[in-house]
Amino acid sequence: MGPPYSILCSVFSQFGLLYSVRVFPNAAVAGPGFYGIIKFYSARDAHRAQKACDQKQLFQTSPVKVRLGTRHKAVQHNTLALNSSRCQELANYYFGFNGWSKRISKLQDLSNLEEREKEDIVTPLQKQSLKSFCALEVVLPSHECRSPGVGMAEEPFDKLEEGSLSFLMKRKVTQKLAIQKAMTDAFQKLLIVVLESGKVAVAYRPCEEATDARTEEELQDFIQVCGDKNSRGTQPV
Numbered sequence: 001m002g003p004p005y006s007i008l009c010s011v012f013s014q015f016g017l018l019y020s021v022r023v024f025p026n027a028a029v030a031g032p033g034f035y036g037i038i039k040f041y042s043a044r045d046a047h048r049a050q051k052a053c054d055q056k057q058l059f060q061t062s063p064v065k066v067r068l069g070t071r072h073k074a075v076q077h078n079t080l081a082l083n084s085s086r087c088q089e090l091a092n093y094y095f096g097f098n099g100w101s102k103r104i105s106k107l108q109d110l111s112n113l114e115e116r117e118k119e120d121i122v123t124p125l126q127k128q129s130l131k132s133f134c135a136l137e138v139v140l141p142s143h144e145c146r147s148p149g150v151g152m153a154e155e156p157f158d159k160l161e162e163g164s165l166s167f168l169m170k171r172k173v174t175q176k177l178a179i180q181k182a183m184t185d186a187f188q189k190l191l192i193v194v195l196e197s198g199k200v201a202v203a204y205r206p207c208e209e210a211t212d213a214r215t216e217e218e219l220q221d222f223i224q225v226c227g228d229k230n231s232r233g234t235q236p237v
Contacts, residue, residue, distance in 0.1 A: 004023045004034050004036065005021060005023045005036075007058075007059045008021050008023065008036045008038060009021050011053065011058050011059065012038050012040075012049050012053070015040070015045045015046075015048050015049035015052065016040050016041065016042050016044075016045025016046075016048070016049070017040065017041050017042070017045070017089070017090065017093045017094075018038060018039065018040060018041075019039040019040060019041050019086075020037075020038075020039045021036060021037075021038050021039075022036060022037045022038075023035075023036045024036070024037075037069075041090060042194065044194065046068060047068065049066070050066045050067065050068050053066045054066040054067075081184045081185075081187075081188050082184065082187070083180070083184060084179075084180035084181075084183040084184050084187075085180075087183060087184060087187035088183070090187075090192070091138075091187070094192055094194075094200045095140060095142075095143075095200070099140065099141075099142060100138065100139065100140050100141075101138075101139050101141075102136050102137065102138050102139070102183060102186075103136060103137045103139060104134060104135070104136045104179065104182075105135050105136060105137065106133070106134065106135040106136075107132065107133070107134050107175060107178070107179070108132070108133045108134075109130075109131070109132055109171065109175075110131035110132065110133050110152070111128075111129065111130045111131050111132075111171075128156075128157050129154050129155060129156050129157055130154065130155045130157050130167075130170050130171055130174045131152065131153070131154045131174065132152065132153050132154075132171070132174040132175045132177070132178040133150070133151075133152045133178055134150065134151050134152070134175070134178035134179045134181070134182040135148070135149075135150045135182060136148070136149055136150075136179065136182045136183065136186060137149070137186065138183070138186040138187060138190070140202055143201070143202040145190070145202045145203070145204055146204070147186045147187070147189045147190050147204050148186060148189075149182040149183060149184070149185035149186025149187070149188075149189070150181075150182050150185055151177075151178045151179065151180065151181025151182035151183070151184070151185055152178055152181065153174045153175075153176075153177030153178040153181060154174065155170050155173060155174045155177075157170055189204060189205055189206055190202055190203070190204060190205065191203040191204075191205045
């Protein structure tokens with residue numbers, strides 16, 4: 001990425017954690033220049049950035065236009081969970097690197113390839129797979145909050161073709177994927193509340209019904225660890 005990307009990151013990261021920054025050249029009819037799409041994890045941060053930066057000379061002599069992305073309220077988007085790396089990014093930003101941890105209570109191999117081979121359950125032409133299951137807990141000590149999560153991963157494997165080294169490597173991969181899925185599951189049950197003072201509160205929410213009765217205005221300060229497939233739960237600026 002060139003200088004425009006770095007400039008936009010530097011300017012808008014002052015208002016909150018950025019989910020993504022994308023930079024595009026202007027259309028030929030618009031003349032030289034670029035435009036960017038900035039997404040925040042928090043809609044509140046996006047509103048603050050738009051209000052503070054619109055029509056201001058941020059990094060050039062002419063004022064910069066900053067607009068909020070259009071919300072498609074009439075369209076029901078499918079909700080997708082943030083992946084584990086995004087969840088960790090959120091946790092590190094709001095709680096600090098030492099403000100949270102994960103505790104794995106169970107990491108189990110569900111493949112049982114050796115036992116199945118001994119019992120002649122799997123025929124030579126039948127496809128085999130490696131399966132791993134993980135159960136863990138995300139712990140926030142200062143908030144006295146815990147959130148359990150589970151995940152299972154499966155990878156295809158042909159022991160005759162790939163060999164024992166590949167078997168060990170793929171088993172590690174499935175274990176890692178299971179841990180990541182369990183992390184995502186645990187973070188989905190957490191509701192992060194950013195107060196006007198800047199302080200952060202956390203609530204454990206085991207089911208969706210906890211927020212169904214709230215209005216959109218009441219949820220403005222809430223950061224849910226999920227997003228739709230188009231916006232990822234952020235507001236572009």
